[in-house]
Amino acid sequence: MRIVYGDLIGGVSGDMFAGALLDLGLPLGRLKSELKKLPALHYRLEVTKKTVHGIRATRFRVICGRKEPERPWKEIRDLIRQSALDAEVKEKGLAVFARLAEAEGKIHGVAPDKVHFHEVGATDSIIDIMAAAIGVYHLKIDSFHFSRIPLGRGVTRSRHGPLPLPGPATLELLKGLPVQWIDLAAETVTPTGAAIIATLGSHFGETPSMIVEKIGYGAGEKEFPDRPNVLRLVLGQDEAAWKQEEMLVIETNIDDMNPEFYDYVFDRLFAAGARDVFLSPIQMKRNRPGTLLRVIAEPALREKLAAIIFRETSTIGLRYYPVKRVILKRRTSRVKTKFGTVKVKIIEEPDGTKRATPEYEDLRRIAAAKKIPLKVVYDEVLRRFKEGEG
Structure with missing residues (x-):
């Protein structure tokens, strides 16, 4: 499995991420x-x-010739x-923008579909985000790990007037992720950068065990006195036969809801990003039969x-607690057949052999x-699939 460790030395922005991918080997052409x-x-x-502080890095800039109007989320979508981009590239780019729309909507008190992007809806931000999606696809990166996220303090100017740093949308996007407050009066993480790492990252904080192959540096625009303003991406092979993830379990006991409603509840939870949702029969007080609803998800999705x-349910209280899970390496791909193209999940066994599970909806x-x-x-x-593997 090809993994990348993102060392957020000076923070992260969309242009730093794109620059680091180019430095890592993404051909500019x-x-x-x-x-x-x-x-x-x-x-x-x-x-x-x-x-930057003696480190040779790649600076990526998108130059726009004219002032642009704000773009609604629907227009960008x-x-x-x-x-004509590849389907996987579109999917990643849309996922980043969907997170941005949700965060901006929450800050401004509107539904995501009503969000109008200004700074992050400009052409340069669209190019930054899609460049990230293209780079991940071209370099065949399966998983991203990121360091703790360094956050500076201060005040910046925006279309809405003076705003605190980190910006409200940035901080909303980083909820549930490990951050580190640093003594620096500057913006270290932009909303675009926060959306990219929050969407792509599967692990945060600890460095992974890996065999290093390539290293790329993306340079930021500003100069910091106490640290090089660069993002370092380290590409390599994951040594472990499986990976460990930090997850959250959210659960509740229910004994007074129409069971027909659970199907809709499942759909809503999965659409919101839950990794798994399941029910278990339980016996509650006064010997009433009940149902245990349990959800496994990333910690950042707890509130959502x-x-x-x-x-959507009749419960009046929830329990939640952190858990760790170990899962076999897996990735998604597409298999072309005489009937059409089918999305498959490719799972790698501990002995290195691979098996595929076709996507049911495609079938x-x-x-x-x-x-x-x-x-x-x-x-x-x-x-x-077997012919291709052979």
């Missing part, structure tokens, strides 16, 4: 050709080398969806998932469209 697949954007790229449970869609048994599609996907 490939990046430019892929970005051209985004329609109706006017800009030019400026990529230079910059020495349509722009990405209608592009708790709000859904309170809204069902193709079987219905082709009017063939679902099992025929399933067998064909596994056959093609």
Whole structure:
């Protein structure tokens, strides 16, 4: 498994992340050709080398020739969806922007779909985010680990007037992640940078056990007196046969709700990012039969998932506690068959062998469209996967 450790020495921004990916080996020509697949954007790229405290780093800048109007989330979403970019690139870019929309909506008190981006909706931010998604796809990175997130203090100016640092949207995006307050009167993490690491990161804080292959440095715009303003990305192979994740369990006992409602509750929780949701029969006080609803999720999603449970069930209280889980390495890919392309989850066993699990919704869609048994599609996907592995 190819993993990256992101060392947030000077913090992170969208341009620092893109610069570090270029320094890591993403070809500039490939990046430019892929970005051209985004329609109706006017800009030019400026990529230079910059020495920061003796460290040679890549500086990435998006130059826009004119002032742009703010863009609503729907417009950005349509722009990405209608592009000719690879589906996985679109998916990652949309996931970053969805987090931004949710954070901005919460800060300004509006629904995510009503959010109008100004600073982060400008062309340069769109290019920064999509450059990150393109780089992850091209470099075939399976997992990101990040250091603790350094946060400076102070006040900055925005369209809304003076704002505290870290910015409200930045801090909202970093909820549930380990931060470190530093003695620096400057913005170290931008909303775009926060959205990228919050979306891509699976582990924060500890350095992973890995075999180092490449190192890339992305330079920031500002100069800091006590630290180099760079983001360091370390690319390598994960040594472990499995990975460990920090998760949160949220649970509640319910004995007075229509059981037909659970299907909808599951849909809402999974759509909000829950890793797993399940029910267990329990015996409650006065021998009443009840149901234990249990949700496993990333710690950063605690408030969001708790709000859904309170809204959609009859419970009046929740329990939550941290857990660790060990999971086999896995990644998603696509297998082309004579019936169509199917998304598969590829799982690596401790002995290095691989097995594939086809995506059920793709199987069902193709079987219905082709009017063939679902099992025929399933067998064909596994056959093609084994041929490709062989």
